[in-house]
Amino acid sequence: MTSANANRFQDFFENDRYVTLKNYLYNYLLRKRAVEKAMRSEKKELVLEIGSGISPVLTSWEKVVYTDLSSSALDMLKKIHGKGQYVVADAMNLPFDDHYFSHVISSEVLEHLEDDKKALMEIARVTKPDGALIVTFPHRHFYFSHDDRYVNHYRRYELAEMISLLDEAGFRSEYVRKVLGPLEKITMLAVTICASSFESLKGKGDVKEKQKNPSVIVVKLFQWGNKLYAGIAWLDALIMPRALSAVLLIKARKKQSS
Numbered sequence: 001m002t003s004a005n006a007n008r009f010q011d012f013f014e015n016d017r018y019v020t021l022k023n024y025l026y027n028y029l030l031r032k033r034a035v036e037k038a039m040r041s042e043k044k045e046l047v048l049e050i051g052s053g054i055s056p057v058l059t060s061w062e063k064v065v066y067t068d069l070s071s072s073a074l075d076m077l078k079k080i081h082g083k084g085q086y087v088v089a090d091a092m093n094l095p096f097d098d099h100y101f102s103h104v105i106s107s108e109v110l111e112h113l114e115d116d117k118k119a120l121m122e123i124a125r126v127t128k129p130d131g132a133l134i135v136t137f138p139h140r141h142f143y144f145s146h147d148d149r150y151v152n153h154y155r156r157y158e159l160a161e162m163i164s165l166l167d168e169a170g171f172r173s174e175y176v177r178k179v180l181g182p183l184e185k186i187t188m189l190a191v192t193i194c195a196s197s198f199e200s201l202k203g204k205g206d207v208k209e210k211q212k213n214p215s216v217i218v219v220k221l222f223q224w225g226n227k228l229y230a231g232i233a234w235l236d237a238l239i240m241p242r243a244l245s246a247v248l249l250i251k252a253r254k255k256q257s258s
Contacts, residue, residue, distance in 0.1 A: 045102035
């Protein structure tokens with residue numbers, strides 16, 4: 001993924017309203033919960049989180065290196081979070097030594113990369129033997145639609161496909177967890193269609209006007225609304241079959257010989 005082809009939401013990093021609200025989003029809260037749970041039993045040393053943007057999914061551990069293509073996103077994250085180290089880096093060409101990290105996290109990143117296989121090989125290179133990779137990814141080819149195109153997804157994955165990609169890179173999949181169910185797909189499709197319609201009505205040629213930060217009341221309502229919806233989305237993921245999951249998590253262990 002090049003800078004020009006980066007996630008469309010990169011455009012919003014300088015929008016104070018977006019930054020204020022993004023880390024309250026229900027789907028981010030559930031991804032973060034799933035990753036933190038997967039990491040809980042791990043004996044962590046130095047952890048790499050790839051593509052953290054302004055929304056890292058591992059914040060309970062101080063020895064973390066956060067990376068992203070966007071320096072502005074990392075500057076914002078450093079201001080908000082403070083802990084850890086911050087490195088501008090391309091997942092397909094990581095600026096770290098071999099066997100440098102005990103754990104690597106890639107949450108909703110691989111689908112944005114033109115060469116996901118190269119990125120996984122790079123992740124394997126910087127991971128210690130018997131180290132772990134936690135990856136979350138959009139699931140099911142047949143779900144690919146407007147919302148995926150809106151955020152510049154190159155693809156979605158089948159579970160067997162992701163397990164095979166991990167195996168080729170030198171990782172042995174240990175377990176799979178459901179993160180978000182079909183309700184996530186319906187929700188994001190509706191949200192991105194509305195967003196596209198709003199952008200069309202507003203007109204792309206308009207001069208950007210100064211936008212005020214949302215009021216405290218709006219932020220609180222957004223926060224509590226997303227917490228409530230996170231509960232509904234969690235229940236949806238729990239009761240619906242894995243075959244219909246919109247987002248899955250895999251914990252994989254690097255093979256000793258890799």
